[in-house]
Amino acid sequence: MLRKTVLVMLTALLIFAVPVSAEEEVMELDEVVVTASRYQESIMETPVSIEVIDQEEIEESNARNLADLLQDAGGVYIKNFSGLTGKKDIIIRGARQDQILYLLDGQPLNSPQDGVIRLEDIPISVIKKIEISKSASSSIYGANAMGGVINIVTQDADQENKTEIDFGLGSYNTQNYILTTNYNFDNSSIFISYDKLSSDDHRDDPDQESALDRNDLFLKYKYNLSKKSTFNFSYRYNNVESNYPGSDANDDYGFRDDQDKNIKISLNQNLDNRDRTFLLYSNNREMYDRTRSTWSLTGYNLTDIDILKRGFNYKETNYYFDNHTLIYGFEIVENEVKDNQLETNNKHSNLNKSLYIQDKFRVNNNIFVYGGRYDDHEEYGSNLSPKFGYIYQINNNWNFNFNYGESYRAPTFLDLYTGFGSNENLKVEEGKTFDLGFKYSDSICSREITFFKRNFEQLINYNSDTFMMENIDEAEIKGIELLTSRKIDDNWSVDFAYTYLEARDDSVDGQSLNMPYNQIALNTKYSGKNYKVVLDNRYVGETNSYGGETVESYFLSDLRLSTNLSKNKELSVEINNLFDKDYEVVDGYPMPGRNFMVNLSTNF
Numbered sequence: 001m002l003r004k005t006v007l008v009m010l011t012a013l014l015i016f017a018v019p020v021s022a023e024e025e026v027m028e029l030d031e032v033v034v035t036a037s038r039y040q041e042s043i044m045e046t047p048v049s050i051e052v053i054d055q056e057e058i059e060e061s062n063a064r065n066l067a068d069l070l071q072d073a074g075g076v077y078i079k080n081f082s083g084l085t086g087k088k089d090i091i092i093r094g095a096r097q098d099q100i101l102y103l104l105d106g107q108p109l110n111s112p113q114d115g116v117i118r119l120e121d122i123p124i125s126v127i128k129k130i131e132i133s134k135s136a137s138s139s140i141y142g143a144n145a146m147g148g149v150i151n152i153v154t155q156d157a158d159q160e161n162k163t164e165i166d167f168g169l170g171s172y173n174t175q176n177y178i179l180t181t182n183y184n185f186d187n188s189s190i191f192i193s194y195d196k197l198s199s200d201d202h203r204d205d206p207d208q209e210s211a212l213d214r215n216d217l218f219l220k221y222k223y224n225l226s227k228k229s230t231f232n233f234s235y236r237y238n239n240v241e242s243n244y245p246g247s248d249a250n251d252d253y254g255f256r257d258d259q260d261k262n263i264k265i266s267l268n269q270n271l272d273n274r275d276r277t278f279l280l281y282s283n284n285r286e287m288y289d290r291t292r293s294t295w296s297l298t299g300y301n302l303t304d305i306d307i308l309k310r311g312f313n314y315k316e317t318n319y320y321f322d323n324h325t326l327i328y329g330f331e332i333v334e335n336e337v338k339d340n341q342l343e344t345n346n347k348h349s350n351l352n353k354s355l356y357i358q359d360k361f362r363v364n365n366n367i368f369v370y371g372g373r374y375d376d377h378e379e380y381g382s383n384l385s386p387k388f389g390y391i392y393q394i395n396n397n398w399n400f401n402f403n404y405g406e407s408y409r410a411p412t413f414l415d416l417y418t419g420f421g422s423n424e425n426l427k428v429e430e431g432k433t434f435d436l437g438f439k440y441s442d443s444i445c446s447r448e449i450t451f452f453k454r455n456f457e458q459l460i461n462y463n464s465d466t467f468m469m470e471n472i473d474e475a476e477i478k479g480i481e482l483l484t485s486r487k488i489d490d491n492w493s494v495d496f497a498y499t500y501l502e503a504r505d506d507s508v509d510g511q512s513l514n515m516p517y518n519q520i521a522l523n524t525k526y527s528g529k530n531y532k533v534v535l536d537n538r539y540v541g542e543t544n545s546y547g548g549e550t551v552e553s554y555f556l557s558d559l560r561l562s563t564n565l566s567k568n569k570e571l572s573v574e575i576n577n578l579f580d581k582d583y584e585v586v587d588g589y590p591m592p593g594r595n596f597m598v599n600l601s602t603n604f
Helices: 002-017 055-059 066-070 413-418
Strands: 050-053 076-080 088-092 101-104 127-133 149-154 162-170 174-184 188-200 211-224 229-244 254-270 274-292 300-318 324-339 347-363 366-377 381-393 398-409 429-441 445-463 468-487 492-505 518-527 531-540 554-566 569-576 584-586 595-603
Touching: 055 127, 066 076, 066 088, 066 127, 076 584, 174 595, 324 413, 347 413
Parallel strands: 101 149
Antiparallel strands: 050 127, 076 088, 127 149, 162 174, 162 595, 174 188, 188 211, 211 229, 229 254, 254 274, 274 300, 300 324, 324 347, 347 366, 366 381, 381 398, 398 429, 429 445, 445 468, 468 492, 492 518, 518 531, 531 554, 554 569, 569 595
């Protein structure tokens, strides 16, 4: 293990150290993102730490869901509760998953019930790219963005006419069938995707046998009202039925039936000196979950809830003033949760109204970003979230960046009303985040080093003395992150990420639970004339678990081989856990050994 880790680190040092040849043309690589400021801007002109997973990386991965795609990003740690059928939680630079905002084309997805989403429920077939903002973002997005933002950008409706069919068969009776089609009319276009995934689990214990059946339908329609205005409509239906495994020690396996229906309508205007967006959405979710529990008097824990989330957002970006880019807007969100197990007091709702504004100001080689957001929530009051960012452009390829933001997380319905020990008097969790570092970008290489620190206060946790949820915890998190992506030559390219994290909170002595000190990801790709080879390596250091236990460190390698059978047909073979390692991510949840997937895709 140590030898492999040292080899990975030496490779990374070479990637960072090897200079660009004097004969190579050095130019700025202008990658564009929207998550940092809610409008398109160069990633080199954002003070926040942001990472992009593009469509090429998605197509070359072994991923079957959103969690698989995120696991190699810098500062990202996925708590995987056992393979395809198990739950997946995300931690970004020490911020847990309910402190992270999830967006689908700018629409918030976080459930008001528990503040999270099911990462394993989102297929990759609809995703064009993912933008991961790892800095506090409440100044733009409000609650739940204190640990960062994950924005899922879906496929364009107006791409070229094409229909693609993918078949995948693999270990544990895994089957994946995907159909995507796109068609352009005179003034409109439509994109449709259907993704079906089914799988059995790898566990030998007959009491822990599990299975997954996921169906996802996505439709996206675009109509050009004029040269400057477009109407957009999208609909997504997701249904997951899962017999999921539990811990070996507690024998707490369960069953989940989750249906999610989402409608989004937007009007986008690109005028001479400003851009304007009106966004309206409605999300309906029905979730039934029955988990076997040795701690419950009835022998199981039951959740049967209906969730409704509706919202409206108006956003305008102005370019009127020299050296200024000004964005402002307002947002209204209504949440409602109904507990079908209760006969009385079974429905709760709340309303949040907010205003936000941000300005980007340029002076020579300096860029200043400042702004804030005001939220008024009928349950937990008002909150102001300021932000300040600074960029100094050293030259065309290097910059220094600094970012400070204050943020918060709102109590969920589970915290306030429907959970064990719920408390209607809870306050919001509060956070302060500092980032500073350097970014480099040219035509063949990008590099980034970031030092970060987070301070969280009033963290919501269960108080065993009062038997209630209370604002009792604090946390201090700090670390360093190194990222580089380099094209070696016409055939070879590498991506590297290293994160060192120190996390301390009131729940445990020493390092916080499920927070590794060290994480490394090294992705190597070779592209031949008619084939590609991608080797993905990950190292995760040991983590603390509940009850004083530790989960051992592990090193994994995943391999993907793909070849073009013809102009419109591709065959790929995926081998996950190439060296058949015996490991766990979460204590008591063994992960799959070596497993395979064969995929055939064709388009016309």
